[in-house]
Amino acid sequence: MSDAHTPAPDANSNGTTQPLEDSPVPAGTSTAKSVVVLNTGDGKGKSTAAFGVMLRGVAMGWNVAVVQFIKSGDWSVGEEKMGRQLGVDWHAEGEGFTWDTDNIETDKSLAASGWQKAADLIASGEHKLVLLDELTYLINWEWIDAQPVIDAIVNRPEHVNVVITGRDAPQSLIDIADTVTEMRKIKHAYDAGIIAKKGIDY
Numbered sequence: 299m300s301d302a303h304t305p306a307p308d309a310n311s312n313g314t315t316q317p318l319e320d321s322p323v324p325a326g327t328s329t330a331k332s333v334v335v336l337n338t339g340d341g342k343g344k345s346t347a348a349f350g351v352m353l354r355g356v357a358m359g360w361n362v363a364v365v366q367f368i369k370s371g372d373w374s375v376g377e378e379k380m381g382r383q384l385g386v387d388w389h390a391e392g393e394g395f396t397w398d399t400d401n402i403e404t405d406k407s408l409a410a411s412g413w414q415k416a417a418d419l420i421a422s423g424e425h426k427l428v429l430l431d432e433l434t435y436l437i438n439w440e441w442i443d444a445q446p447v448i449d450a451i452v453n454r455p456e457h458v459n460v461v462i463t464g465r466d467a468p469q470s471l472i473d474i475a476d477t478v479t480e481m482r483k484i485k486h487a488y489d490a491g492i493i494a495k496k497g498i499d500y
Contacts, residue, residue, distance in 0.1 A: 331456040332426075333476040338434065338467035341481030342499075345431050348461045349377045352429055355459075356384045360426035363387040365416040367409060368432040376497060387425065389415055409441035417446070423455035434464025434471065444470050 335351065337344040355362045364386055366378075381388050391412030413436060420428050436442045448470050451460055462471060472478050488494070 330476070332454070332459040334451060334459070334474060335461045336467055336471055336475035336478045337461070337463045337481065338465060338472075338478065339480035339482055340465055341483040342486060343481045344463040344465075345377070347479070347481075348429050348431060348463050349381075351461050352377075352381065352386060352427065353384075355427040356386065361387070361424060362427045362429070363389070363419045363425040364429045364431060365389045365391060365412060365419065365433075366431040367391055367412050367436055387419070389419075391415060406441045409436045412436075413442045413447070417450045420450050420454045420458055420460065423458060426457055427459045427461065429461045430463070432464045433462050434467045437468055437471070438466055444468055447471075448474060 335348075337347050352362055352364065362381075362385075364378075364381060366389070378388055378390065389412070391408055413433075416428065416430055416433075419425060433447070437444045437447060452474055454460065462475070467478070
């Protein structure tokens with residue numbers, strides 16, 4: 299039974315109740331040519347939610363790009379496998395978890411080149427959606443400066459949507475994002491000694 303305070307959507311001509319693209323905009327709202335979405339917090343699901351947006355973009359026929367800043371290109375992650383099959387422009391720029399690193403300077407160099415790749419993708423305007431996975435860590439660890447990131451996102455071509463993921467998002471990113479979601483951990487399998495599971499975690 300529907301909530302009495304929630305108006306039922308109008309039925310389309312084909313009998314469905316999906317919203318129409320040209321439905322009137324409610325008073326007091328506006329449309330945007332693009333948005334910035336930020337998924338942060340200590341809970342699981344930040345990247346998972348972002349890849350859901352990636353699938354939506356692909357389904358809409360958009361050109362989509364993904365830049366992963368921590369995950370290594372040597373990892374066989376499910377989202378990359380499917381993304382590439384769907385034509386997503388995929389860039390895995392990291393070498394894995396930082397505590398596994400043998401050379402922090404190499405990681406910093408990869409971070410800088412990875413960000414430059416992301417900045418070029420955003421500025422080119424060739425993609426309607428650019429997903430920046432685990433970008434917050436690069437800023438928080440001071441591997442890249444925050445201001446060039448903010449400038450690239452704020453000054454992006456007007457049709458380019460940006461999705462950002464990562465823990466502890468700096469306030470500067472929160473300030474420029476249109477939608478910010480904080481995933482909060484209630485419990486995690488890893489706390490009980492259960493390692494990441496293929497098909498669920500990657």
